[in-house]
Amino acid sequence: MLKQEEIIVGRRNFERAAMLYPKWTEREFPASQAKPLEAAIIGTGNQGRVLLENANPGHITFKACCDLRPDHRALGTGVIKSRYNPDVRVYSDVDKMLSDGGFEAVLIATPLHTHAPLTLKCLSAGKHVLCEKTMAYTVGECDEMIQAAEKNGLVLAIGHQRHANPLYLQAQGWIDEGLLGDIYHIRSLWHRNNEWRNIPEWENDYLKEVWGSTLLSWARKKMPDAKPEDFKKMSTVEKINLHFEYLHEQDPEFDCTRYGYETPDQMANWRLYHKFSHGLMSELGSHQIDACNWLWKSAPESVVGAGGIFHYKNDGRDVFDHVFTTFRYPGDRTLVFSSITTNDFDNYYDQVMGTLGTIYLTGESDGLLFKEGEPRTAEVAIATDKKSKKPVLVTGESNLKLGSAAPLMDGTERFKAYGIEINMFAEACRTGNPALVGCSGQDGRKAAIAVFAANETIRTNTVQPCNLPEVIAAAH
Ligand SMILES: NC(=O)c1ccc[n+]([C@@H]2O[C@H](COP(=O)([O-])OP(=O)(O)OC[C@H]3O[C@@H](n4cnc5c(N)ncnc54)[C@H](O)[C@@H]3O)[C@@H](O)[C@H]2O)c1
Structure with missing residues (x-):
């Protein structure tokens, strides 16, 4: 775990490198x-x-x-x-x-x-x-x-x-130019500590405006003898059942069983049921596998993993609540990804580890940069190597001048990425050029295959190929 001082310096390094050597500039569309x-x-x-x-x-x-x-x-x-x-x-x-x-x-x-x-x-x-x-x-x-x-x-x-996230675009440009040296390892994780269920909003001002009541005021009328603690004590599933009753009253046509869900919880929390989702690997892991595919310009060849329903054994879910996977990529490269629901100590990040440096991207909104062989408190910048004429990571006062580009990070990069992703899509549609999108169908397919193979390795306790789609397809 990084110390506060190391985080501050790493962030300053990333920001400074982005100013000195920008690889991403906002496009006009x-x-x-x-x-x-x-x-x-x-x-x-x-x-x-x-x-x-x-x-x-x-x-x-x-x-x-x-x-x-x-x-x-x-x-x-x-x-x-x-x-x-x-x-x-x-x-x-x-x-x-x-x-x-x-x-x-x-x-x-x-x-x-x-x-x-x-x-x-x-x-x-x-x-x-x-x-x-x-x-x-x-x-x-x-x-x-x-x-x-x-x-x-x-x-x-x-x-x-992530294909539209300024931090990832910046990192991708640097990686392409060899700034991190040879990269044999990316470490990614997405850890949480909750039951991963959507909980109904009891008070929602907008719905109150439209429907004249909040879920809570409606529920109070329905159960006049209930005390506030009775609402608090309800399980999430009980709250969801009540919520769906309320929805049915607003729109008598609405009935989740008409759409293939057996219970309100299945509809509200489809990601917990294998019939509708591939669980943590599809909902969270697919993003990070996709980013790794993109950064390395390839796709995994095989995966080995472990996992299961370790904690939420009796709440009806049938997708894993813990997954631990190791993906082998061409060129002796390895992605290690885990996702758990019982501890969020490190939350989520992608850590790209090269022979010359490390890029640490956390929460889709923060980027840190470190030079290998230096303390993590070393101030780093990018300079042009005299011999190779290529950009290299350097330390030392004389190299730390800033360029004129605007600062990159303001903590909202995760949300900016959705806007840029849609700009890219709109531009591709307007110009009739599908190549302008961030993540293409082919990219999406590669990440999906890796997701299916990962769940299969966990289910069967065997190494699974990721580059033989017919093998994976047969398993579903
Ligand atoms: N890119 C990201 O960062 C990101 C983040 C979260 C979710 N997602 C993805 O977004 C999708 C939705 O996730 P969510 O969290 O919003 O789920 P959600 O349950 O909150 O919303 C899904 C909505 O789809 C509606 N729906 C389902 N079938 C429909 C149909 N046939 N016609 C019309 N409406 C229908 C449901 O009524 C529901 O309102 C998923 O694929 C999820 O993986 C992506």
């Missing part, structure tokens, strides 16, 4: 700026609203919005009305939205098992698609998505937003 992309969104739950809140209204606008859940639909509509378009059309049925049309592209932010069916519907209706990660539930589905986009001449992007 002229085509989508001249005519913002006209889009729709399917799924305005947590992530759908993050996309809506961070997209740039100068580059994209939303003509239609669709969600099965009345609360998420109302919340998503509210964001669109205030940020983009007061006349947005609102749907609970994707087919109806697509047949009404009036937009060129669709953002999809729904549970994993729906990614491929919804993407294929949108592509066959002639719409470009930005689909959230992980790309799809099976390799076969990834292939169908890629083929459908190609056949229809449409753009397909996958929501691995």
Whole structure:
């Protein structure tokens, strides 16, 4: 673990290096700026609203919005009305939205098992698609998505937003130029300490405005004898059941069993059930595997791992709550990734470890840079090596002058990345050049295969190949 002083110096090193030797500069995206992309969104739950809140209204606008859940639909509509378009059309049925049309592209932010069916519907209706990660539930589905986009001449992007994160773009540029030397190891993790369940919002001002009551005021009326501590004592699943009753009352059409979920918890917490998700590896690990693939310009050949349901044994989930994996890449390179739900000591990071230096990217919003062979409190900068004419990491007062670029980090890079990712997608659609997206279908597919193989190694306690998609496909 780094000491506070080391963190401060490492951050200053990254910032200084970015000023002296910028590898990322904000792009203009002229085509989508001249005519913002006209889009729709399917799924305005947590992530759908993050996309809506961070997209740039100068580059994209939303003509239609669709969600099965009345609360998420109302919340998503509210964001669109205030940020983009007061006349947005609102749907609970994707087919109806697509047949009404009036937009060129669709953002999809729904549970994993729906990614491929919804993407294929949108592509066959002639719409470009930005689909959230992980790309799809099976390799076969990834292939169908890629083929459908190609056949229809449409753009397909996958929501691995590190490709659009200024810190990762900066790091990628430096790594490409050999600043870290040879990199044999990337260490990534995403650790949390909670049951990983979405808990209903008891008090929500916006829904109160729309529906005239909060969930709590409604529940109080329904259970007049209940005391405040009775609400507090409820299990998350009990709270979710109550929440879904409330939703059904707001919209009698709404019934989670109509959409393939057996219980409200399955719909609200689809990521805990294998029928809808591949658990920690797909929901968290896919991002970090994708980043590693991108930084190393390759994909893992095999994976070995361990894990299981270690802590939440009796709460109904059937996906692992601990995963530990080691991915072998071409060129004797190794990614070690773990994700756990019982301790968040280090939270989440990607640590790129080269023979000449280390880049440490934490929480998608902080970048630290260290030179190998120096104390971690050493001030580092980038200079041009006289002999090779290549950029190198250096220490020493004379090299520490700053360039004129604006400071890079303000702690919001994670959110900026969603906006830039959407700018990239809009520009690709506007110019008809699919290569302008951050994460392509092929990139998304590579990360997805690694996810499936990782779960398989844990399930079967065997080394799994990641570069033989037919082997993995057969397992699902
Ligand atoms: N890129 C990221 O950093 C990031 C972060 C979180 C989640 N995600 C991804 O975003 C997606 C959504 O995750 P979430 O956390 O927002 O889940 P969520 O449960 O909060 O929201 C999903 C929404 O999709 C709606 N939905 C499901 N099927 C639908 C259908 N057929 N038609 C219309 N609406 C439908 C649900 O009603 C729900 O409101 C997932 O794929 C997840 O992996 C990405």
